[in-house]
Amino acid sequence: MLSALLFDLDGTLTDTDKLHLVAIQQLLWEEDQRPFGEEDFEALCSGRANPQMCALLFPDRDLAFHRAFADRKEARFRALSNKLEPIAGLTTLLAYAQDKGIGRVVVTNAPRANADHMLGALGLQQAFASIVVAEELARAKPDPLPYLTGLQRLQANAEAAMAFEDSIPGLTAAKAANLYTVGLATSQSEATLVAAGADLVVEDFNDPRLWEVIQNWPG
Structure with a gap:
């Protein structure tokens, strides 16, 4: 049965890429008037x-x-993100996992201060058993170590776990950890996510195809 859900943070629990972009744009312009775009x-x-x-x-x-x-x-990003909105359907999925006894962990390349800040801004401080901060490990994503650490903390096997990611480094890490991986199309196109190894690509957590996979696991 499905026993663990592992979530990236930025772009997966909440769409923050635009805020990170603005923070970098502002600082690069202040530093040396360097333009910086979405590409x-x-x-x-x-x-x-x-x-x-x-x-x-x-x-x-x-x-x-x-x-x-x-x-x-x-610090600039945190100043820009006092209030964040969860990706549609996230709170429903977390409640379902809580009801079914499915473990939840965050696995992020973001710094600890950002992870704590963002979960607080989302009101999800108590929704996860642990936060795996990749920068506190020997290797960050795209290495699989952060996801392997997340599985270890939940005492779960990869065959009974699902990962959620929105970036190529994150997908690379999750697939290298042998996880079934759902790509969130918040920062990359569906084609890009599929090419990076996503088993399923969704716009948000309300997608019926996602719920079909979860409810019929291992299907």
């Missing part, structure tokens, strides 16, 4: 942990600069 964000930032993102944004700057920029970017 740049998708190529360099979406789904990436901060060390990966900063290495791509500033290949010629040192680690101290990368860390300082990442801290400024996340």
